[in-house]
Amino acid sequence: MANQFGSKIKELRETNGLLQRQVASQLEIDTPMLSKIERGERKAKKEQVLQFAKLYKADNNELLTLWLADQIYDVIKDEDVASKAMDVAQEELKIKSKRTKKK
Numbered sequence: 001m002a003n004q005f006g007s008k009i010k011e012l013r014e015t016n017g018l019l020q021r022q023v024a025s026q027l028e029i030d031t032p033m034l035s036k037i038e039r040g041e042r043k044a045k046k047e048q049v050l051q052f053a054k055l056y057k058a059d060n061n062e063l064l065t066l067w068l069a070d071q072i073y074d075v076i077k078d079e080d081v082a083s084k085a086m087d088v089a090q091e092e093l094k095i096k097s098k099r100t101k102k103k
Helices: 004-015 020-027 031-039 046-056 060-076 082-102
Strands: none
Touching: 004 031, 004 046, 004 060, 020 031, 020 046, 046 060, 060 082
């Protein structure tokens, strides 16, 4: 199971010398919930990702990228055509990006 986001926020918490209960209190969630997010057993909400970034003074985009990558992985991990689907999605994103830049 991919858990890049959970691993990163645990690393940031430990680097900042904070206990789970301290972080949970600041995010207004309970300690077991934070523990599950760090272990990848529970998904954080997007708003929580931004709260983690602010609390740890971390890059919003880095945490959002890891969070989204975990979500994508969870959706496609058991699919035989996962890599092909990712290629198609990446091409769609490139096309959308080009259209956005032209406007």
